[in-house]
Structure formats: C-alpha cells, structure tokens
Amino acid sequence: MSEIAIKADKLTKKFDDFVAVDAITFDVKQGEIFGFVGANGAGKTTAMRILCGLSKPTSGSATVAGFDVYKETEKIKRNIGYMSQKFSLYDDLTVMENITFYAGIYGLSDKEIKDRGESLLSQLGISHEAKTFVASLPLGWKQKLAFSVAVIHEPKIVFLDEPTGGVDPVTRRQFWDLIYEAADRGITVFVTTHYMDEAEYCNRLTVMVDGKIDALDTPTNLKKQFSVDSMDKVFYQLARAAKRSGD
Amino acid sequence: MKQLLAFVRKEFYHVFRDKKTLLMLFGVPIAQIVLFGFTLTNEIKNSRIVVADYAHDYASQEIIRKIEASRYFEVVKSNMSHDQIETAFKTGTIKIAVIFPANFYNDLSHLNKAQIQVIADASDPNTATTLTSYLNNIITDYQAQKAQQTKVPYLITPEVKMLYNPELLGAPNFVPGVMALVLMLICAMMTSISIVKEKEMGTMEILLVSPIRPFLLIISKVIPYLIVSIINLITILVLSVVLLHLEIKGSLLLLFFESTLFIISSLALGLLISVRAESQMAAMMTSQMSLMLPTMLLTGFMFPIENMPLPMQVLSYALPSHYYYVIVKAVMLEGLGFMSIWKETLILAFITTVLVVINLRSFKIRLA
Amino acid sequence: MAAITLDNIVKTYGEKDKKVLAVDRASFSVEEGEMFGLIGPDGAGKTTLFRILTTLLLPDSGTASVAGYDTAKDYTKIRNSVGYMPGRFSLYQDLTVEENLQFFATIFNTTIEENYHLIKDIYVQIEPFKDRRAGKLSGGMKQKLALCCALIHKPTVLFLDEPTTGVDVVSRVEFWDMLKRLKAQGITILVSTPYMDEAVLCDRIALIQNGKILSVDTPENTVRKYPTKLYAARSDDMHRLLKEIRSYPDIASCFTFGESMHFTFRSDDPHNIEKLKAKLNKAPHEYLEIKEIQPGIEDYFIQISEPAHE
Secondary structure, rough: OEEEEEEEEEEEEEEEEEEEEEEEEEEEEEEEEEEEEEOOOOOHHHHHHHHHHOOOOOOEEEOOOOEEEEOOOHHHHHHHHEEEOOOOOOOOOOOOHHHHHHHHHHOOOHHHHHHHHHHHHHHHOOOHHOOOOOHHHOOOHHHHHHHHHHOOOOOEEEEEOOOOOOOOHHHHHHHHHHHHHHHHOOOOOEEEEHHHHOOOEEEEEEEEOOOOOEEEEEEHHHHHOOOOOOOHHHHHHHHHHHHHHOO | HHHHHHHHHHHHHHHHOOHHHHHHHHHHHHHHHHHHHHHHHOOOOOOOEEEEEOOOOOHHHHHHHHHHHHOOEEEEOOOOHHHHHHHHHHHOOOOOEEEEOOHHHHHHHHHHHOOOEEOOOHHHHHHHHHHHHHHHHHHHHHHHHHHHHOOOOOOOOOOOOOOHHHOOOOOHHHHHHHHHHHHHHHHHHHHHHHHHHHHHHHHOHHHHHHHOOOOHHHHHHHHHHHHHHHHHHHHHHHHHEEEEOOOOOOOOHHHHHHHHHHHHHHHHHHHHHHOOOOHHHHHHHHHHHHHHHHHHHHHHOOHHHHOHHHHHHHHHOHHHHHHHHHHHHHHHHHHOOOHHHHHOOOOOHHHHHHHHHHHHHHHHOOOO | EEEEEEEEEEEEEEEOOOOOOHHHEEEEEOOOOOEEEEEOOOOOHHHHHHHHHHHOOOOOOEEEEOOOOEEEOOHHHHHHHHHEEEOOOOOOOEEHHHHHHHHHHHHOOOOOOHHHHHHHHHHHHHHHHHOHHHHOOOOHHHHHHHHHHHHOOOOEEEEEOOOOOOOHHHHHHHHHHHHHHHHOOOOOEEEOOHHHHHHHHHOEEEEEEEEEEEEEOOHHHHHOOOOOEEEEEEEEOHHHHHHHHHHHEEEEEEEEEEEEEEEEEEOOOOOHHHHHHHHHHOOOOOOOOOEEEEEOHHHHHHHHHHHHHO
16 A cells, blocks of 8 residues: 555646646545545646646656656556546447446456446446437436446556535545545546545545645644634635635 | 637637638639639630631631631641541541632632531530630621621521630639639638537537527628638639639729628528538538539539529529529620629529528527 | 516427427516625526526516516616626627726616615725736636626616636635625525535525426525435545445435435334444445534535435
C-alpha cells in the first residue's frame, strides 16, 4: 500500500498571466481514494488534466503511475481511466456498444471484452439493458455505468472529475460503493468534487483554493486541525481566508 | 423607444467586442470583392487558339490579325485538319479553334455572307462560352468596320452577348453578384447567429420572461445588422469604383432603395433560420447551405440561368437574390431607371413582405 | 392568497413513441412572502416546473397561477411581475456588470435608481467590479449579478433555479443571507437546489424526484415524518464496516453519510443495537462508535425515494 501512484512537486500551470494551478505538491498512495476539493474555478480540472497527460504543466514536476507528465503522456494514458460528469458515454450507442468501444480503445481482446462486459452488467444489475441506447437510461445508471466502463481495463489509477454532480442522494451512495470496491481491488482513485459530504468518504483529501493547496490530510484530521465538526466548515474557513487576501 | 435604444446599443456591444464577428462583418465583404473582382473573374486571357486559314485572302488575314491583337488569345497558326484539331482538343493543348474556309473573302464580298467555323472545347462550358463570345465580338467588330467602308449591308450579325460590357472586362459582372452574396451573408447568417446565441447562452429565457414585446425584440435584433449592411454596401461600391474602376451608371438613390429592400428580405430569412436552429453551428450551416450556395450558384452571376436544368431555373426565380442581382445589374451597369426594373422590385417587395409576415407569426413567445 | 399555485401539472417531452415524463401531476402552493424550496436531484423536473411557472412552457395538462394570474392566459401580466434567474448563468458575458444591469433595467421599463434600495445590499459587493465583463467574474459574483438583474424591476415573485449549484461554500452562505433579506421585504421566493443541506433554510420545502412531488412541508415536519429510528456508525475501516452492517439480516437500509454511515433496522426490537454490536465485535473495529441520531432532510429523501431505485 505504500507505493506512490501519483507524485506532484510544485506543479504549476499558467494561462498567460493567470495562474490556474499554483505550485501544488502532494502524493497519492496506491489504492488510496484521494479527494481534490474546491469550488468551480479553483483549478481542480486543470490539475487533473495535467495528471491525465492532456495538458503540459508550465513548471514543476509530476509522475503518474511512475511516468513523467512531460515526456511519457502516452504511457500515462495507457495506465489510467477517466470519467467526467460532462462527457462519459455516447448517448447514441447502446450500453454494450459503449463497453466494446472503450474496452477496444485499451486493446482488450474480444473475449475479454465479452467476459468483462457481461460481469460488469450483471454487477450493476442491468444485464437486460445491454441493447438499450444509453440516452434512454436514467441519469443514475449512466453515471454508474460510466464509472464501470472507465475501469474496465483495470487501470492503475482512475480519475473522476465531478462524477456525482446533480445525481440523486441514493445513486450517489451507490456510486461511492463502486468506488470503494475499485479501491479494494488496488485501483487508485483520484476524485474531484464540490460536495463537501463526499469529501468525507475520501481516505485523504486536499482543499484547493485559487489554484493553491491549502490543506492536505484525512477528513478527520482536517476537522481537528480547524476545530470544526464538518468538512463544509473546513472549506468555509479556507475559502474565506483566501477571499480576503485575493481578488 | 428607450427599450429599443438599450437593445440596439447592446447588440453593437456584442458586435464590437468580438473580434471574430467584427472580422466577419467588415473583413469578409472586402475580401469577397477583392477576391471576386481580381481573381475569380470569368475573364480568360491568352487562350491558345488554333487558326486554320484555308482562305488565305485579304479578309481572313485581317480577322486573324485582330485575333492576334487581342489579349485573350494566343494564336497558333496551322492548317490542321478536323481530325488533328480534335486530337489537339483531347490533349487539352488548345481551347478553341477557328477555321476559315477557302473562298472566304469571295463569299463575303459577292454573296454578302460567309461562314467561319468556330470549335470550342465545351467540356468547360463557361470558358467555351466566354471564348466564343470574345471571338464573336472580334468578328462583329470586323463586320461593322467593313460595313462602314463599303456601305454594303451584311446579312450575318452574330449576337453579341457582352453588350453592356464593351471592353469585355469580367469584373463588372461580378460586382452585383458579390453585393447580393455579401449582403445575404451578413444579414441572414449574422442575424440568425446572434439570436441563436441568446438561446444557447440562456439569455433568451430571461428576455422572454421580461415584458419586452416580441416585435421589439425582432426589430432591435434587425436594426444593427441593417446599419452594418448599409455600411458594407457603401464599402463595396467605393471599392468597385476605386479598385475595379467601375462606373455606377444609374441612380445611387435607387440603388440604395433597392438594396435596403433586399437587406430586409435577407434579415427576414435570417430570423426564420433562427427560429428553427438550436445552435450557432446549425444556424451557420443552414444559412450557408440554404442561402449562400444558392445565391452563389443560381442567381446567374457565375453560371448562366438559361443553361440550368428546369428545376434549378424555377428555384432561381424563387430567390430574392436573383431579382436583386438583375436590379443591380440594370441600375449600376446599364444605368437604367426605375421603370425598367419595377417588375423585379415588385417581386422582391412581395417576397420581403411574405417573409416578414411569416416571421411575425412564427416568433415563439415560449421556449417550446 | 397564494402567490403560486400548481394543480395537477403534467409535462412530457419527446416524440410519441419515446415520451419522457418530466413533471407528473405536480400540485402545491406557495404563500405570499414565503421562501419555498424545491429540493431534488438533476433531472427531477425542477427546471421544467420553473419554466412552466415563468410562462416559458405550457403544461400538457393541469393549471398553474403566479401572483393570481393564469400561466397560460395571462402570461404578459406574469412576465411583468416576476423575476427569474435560470439555472445556468444567463447574462451577457461580453457586457460589463453595469451594462448588464442597465440593460435589464431598461427592458423591464425601469431604472437602476428607481429600485436601487432593493439591490443595494447585493450590488455594493460587486460594484468595485462594475466595469468588468460579466464573463470574467467569479462564480459567486456572477450569481450576485444575476440576482440583481432579476430583482431590478421589483418583482413580487422571485424564481431562482439552482442559484447555488457549483458556487463555493462562502458564496453559498452569503447568497442565502441575501435571500433572507429579500424575504423580509415581502418578496415571495421559489428556489430550487440539489443540496439537501440548504433545505432547512426554507420556510417550506417540496421534495421532488422523477417529476413527482414526494412531500410538501416545513423542513422540521419533513424530517419528523421519518418512520423509524436512525443510527449512525463509524470506525477506522469504514468500508469493512459498511459491508458488515449490510450483511446483518435485520438491517433495512445502510448507506454512507459524510464521515459516518446511517442505518435503520427492519423491526423495532429494542435489542437490535446490542445484537449488531456483538456481531461487529467478532472482528473488532478500532474506534467503533454507534449512536441513535436525528434524521435530516437527506435521510428522509433517501428513505422515500429508495423503493424506486431497487
């Protein structure tokens, strides 16, 4: 469990004179559920894009699954899974076609695709929906399916960008059950969220404000550190402090 | 009134704060006129022409000298046979051939009529038509000259197509077409995009919920683009005069009146598109496919309408740009007055009215 | 008199063979001067309801009135008397803060000065940025500007569709403070949110899911309807604890809830908790803590919506 899955050192990304990610340093252990918390525009998505190999940092260094984010982006992409709230599955393909497509991208054999696809569907309890167009699935099912598809190739790390935005409370919890199971299998989970109660489910988390990391610890320790009883209040204190200094 | 002013001011903010829109609105017309005026004219220079002279007499020599003097042709003298000429066509080395039969001058002076055979490579009909009409012009010229000298009337008077373009310049014909194209583009595409943008951004929801009347909303969307279009019209005219040395022969006032009518019809078309389209991309595609392409291809400024298949001709007569093109040509190039174009004006006015009425009826006061 | 009433509103989308029921026989009413919350996840039908009430959509059947006017017939009157803030940021991004406000004031036939007292508290916070383009504002400031624009014509009823979604916690708290002050001025407010913790800030709330109104009541009464005792448990290994509690036969429901997990039993057996603890201690957890707790809105929401998902 002590192996490092993600390591970032003074990672910085600038757009012209705007510093989206400001010298963040942290590491994520293998099998850990690591939360990246912050309001919209705090820099979460930019940081995640760098770690996924989609965007080059301006300065600093980082490795993902042991690969360098400057030079080895292709290797990074082969070892990660990615899911975002905005885009995940093709609405105009059926459930099984989506699975086949994504598994195919990662080079799974036909037999593997068939086996894993079927077990995935039965695990989600939607085997009878294999030939349904994704567009007609309820939002909650879509999200769960999208997550399962994102880890179908058993990646070392899965990145989840605001995966549960707007999902109903029941589905959100079922979704987290899936995340726990993936972590149990040794998959490192890197998740961004602005739901503070969700932050509590993470093993460790950082709070990102104005591109900087202001705190990094377990939810329990963070609450102790700020002497409050909920993550909401931790975040409130951090964000207020930042607002006074900035803008 | 205050609402209208506030709205129009807001529209101008949108226009002037987006460099892409600005470029589209003012750069495109200039680019179009320069592009069409200089490069895409149907003027064809230095085409290789085979002259087979079996007459070798005074008249044929004189005509050949005229052909040689023309900057449109590069003469290749060779008494090729029909078969040889055909081969030359097939290899594509020549575009047109002219054959003077033996006894050309004899026929001409004694029978008062003679034949010249002109063979053109019609695989490119535009070039062929143009080249034949150049040649026709030269021959007519010669005939006219002869007629003056000898006072003997000639029987054959080949039809001259470029009657109002005596110098045989290509550019003038394009200016009315470019005007139709640019005004259509600006009015229809930009209006539809600006309305659809409000839908995409969600501001349309707020506008609909506000007490602002739909009529006012439409008018205030239209006015800025009407103003921009008139500025563009002036730009095109100035460019045509200064850059393409074109003379505006008819009444400027009439030209502006007719243009405004056409602009309104185009704005109405843009509004119609915006009612249907859900995204800016869709609005752009629709205006391009359904308005710009037909304007370019079917109004007659690139391809002659007479040569089109019947359905296309019918479609051409349904386009407002068709009538506008005819009107501008008449007023600007031929210097004709309102009396010669009242029919076209009436049709254009009718189409515009129909479009405006459809718009007022189909404007949605709700989202769906 | 009720400021808003809905009676059996039904709305479907889509083609004949693939109709989606967006709102399913929704009925409730909002009193004048009340702050009423519409609580539910994405796709529950909140936005559709807002659009019907703001006269942007016509319902398939049922009737609705706002400020005493029928939403279908008297739409022009409603449009004169309501303020509406749609779910996504719906102002002109390329116009400055001041230009946006000026524009909306003019199209509502008023001036900024005339109703400045209404927006003063909110506007002073964004006034330092009045020459900045709206698109360049932070999330919280955008919401404040949008609220100013929705208030500028002194509406009697204010519709706010998810005003705090995606906004940082500080701005959310500030936003709800502003709403309280507006309510004090007598404005009726219908506000929707996917955040259950914001529900308690409303006078009354309607829980909505899959187009159906599940419950309408005050937040206090809503949680009082929770039918059984609710327990919270936590330990150092939450995932193992979750699995173990779920595998216990008498458990009716068990789900993660922030730092702990909430669960209920099938029966009211007073010894339930001792039996469970005994079982859990077979493989001891460190820092195991189990206690009975007061249910919250989210607990109630899960409780009434769960059957539809199983």
